[in-house]
Amino acid sequence: DGTGAQRRAERAERADAPAGGSANGPVASGDGGGGGEEAWGDGLIARRVDENGGAEQFAVLPSRPAASSAALMPLAYDGNLRSRLDALRELVGLSRTRLDSATLAEAGRVLDEAAARRRLSGQHTVVAIAGATGSGKSQLFNTLAGVTISETGVRRPTTAAPIACSWSDGAASLLDRLGIPGRLRRRPLQHPDSESPLRGLVLIDLPDHDSAAVQHREQVDRILALVDAVIWVVDPEKYADAVLHERYLRPMAGHAEVTLVVLNQVDRLPGEAAEQVLDDLRRLLDEDGIALGEYGEPGATVLALSALTGEGVGELRETLGQFVAERQAPARRIAADVDAAARHLRPVYVTGRRTGLSEEAREEFADRLADAVGATAAGEAAERAWLRNANRACGTPWLR
CATH class of the missing domain: 1.20.5 (Single alpha-helices involved in coiled-coils or other helix-helix interfaces)
Structure with missing residues (x-):
């Protein structure tokens, strides 16, 4: 309506206005709160290191007109997925008076998240980069963005809060859903929106899933339940870690089509050792029940690369570009969630005994x-x- 369009236009004007009233003035970072949060709500901030190796600086990218966000199309589910969601909703509704709320909680969460995701942009794909301490996921995040965004270093844990990088405008509502504040939203500088091969990608760098800080692990679990796809970054030392396989990969085996597994730091492996480790990683994933899409069939993508030297990063960027261009990841994620909810409820409704009356x-x-x-x-x-x-x-x- 006219009032909503006016509010969007006012927010766009505030976002375009430079902080401090000067076109070349410094931009202050912070949570925002009030007008500041709205002005930075679309993540139009990126950090970069100057050519002389000086301190990091903040650069503001020009935002698109408000009409650009208004033109974003919401996500559309196909007829089959809509029918499955309707059937699950009817089943939950009929079962509320017969089953306890804990039994129906997961199915209810899937229905709520499917409805919430459907109202948001269908032109963006939200992908989380997850991994263990020291796996190099933040370095890979920076390499894909082409900008030093996420802090890297030997201090553990390094990533304390999820950081987002969006390759195009209009992702603010998606990041609001993830609970990522405006001060942790960035934009890459190497491509204009219209030319970027990753246009539509929203990349999230997560804290370490094995962090000693409980709140870090809680953030990882919360965001993994909301994103459209996940890139799991493993290294030659921890690729067989029991926590990774038992807590994350095995329970999410049904989400193989929206899962990428990346063996990082292959530059540390001599000779044919990289191929041997990669083959062993594929064997472990197969034991986890994760389908591997190695010959064109649906399944997880497994790659080897080095974020430090750049080896294999081009293949990952190309794979991500095709993945985002298809715009199928959100619906595939919801379909996999419905499958998981159905498997959870099946023993409640179906017994293993012979049918009929004794x-x-x-x-x-x-x-x-x-x-x-x-x-x-x-x-x-x-x-x-x-x-x-x-x-x-x-x-x-x-x-x-």
Whole structure:
């Protein structure tokens, strides 16, 4: 409506206005709060290191007109997925008075998230980069962005909060859903929106999933449940880590089509060792039940690269470009969530025993049915009449 368009235009004007009132003035970083949060809500800030190796600087990219955000199309599910969601919704509705809320909680969450994601942009794909401490995921995040955005270093854990990088405008509502504040939203500088091969990508650098800080692990679990796809970054030392496989990869085996597994730091492996480690990684993923899309069939993508030297990064960038251009990841993620919810509920509704009534149950059912229709009383009356007639015909004279 006109009021909504006016508000969007006002927000766009505030976002275009330079902080401090000067076109070349410095841009202050912070949570925002009030007008500041709105002005930075679309993540139009990027950090970069100057050519002389000086301190990091902030650069503001020009934002698009407000009409650009208004033109974004919401996500559309195909008929099959809509039918499955409707069936799950009906099942949950019919079961609320028969099952406890804990049993239906996961199915309810899937329905809520499917509805929330459908209202948001269908032209963006939200991909999280996840990994263990020291796997090099933040370095890979920076390499893909072409800008030093996420802090890297030997201090563990290094990434304390999720950081977002969007390759095009209009991703603010998606990042709001993830709970990522405006001060942690960035934009790459190497491509204009119209020329970027990754246009539509929203990349999230997560904290370490094995961090000693409980709040870091909680953030990882929360965001992994909301993103459209995940890039798992593993290194030659921790690719077989039991926590990774048992807590994350195995339970999400059904999400193989929206999963990429990247073996990083292959520059540390001599000779053919990289291929051997990659083959062993594929073996472990197969044992986890994750389908591997190695010959064109649907499944997870497995790559080897080095974020430090750039080896294999081009292949990952090309794979991500095709993945984002298809715009199928959000729907595939929701479909996989529906599959998982159905598997969770199946034992509640379907037993492994032979179908049909047992003899005991059949007799009990027949007795209750007879009582309900009055057949029992009629039978007893008929039996009494038969006995009377038999006594008159065949009994002794004094009993007739």
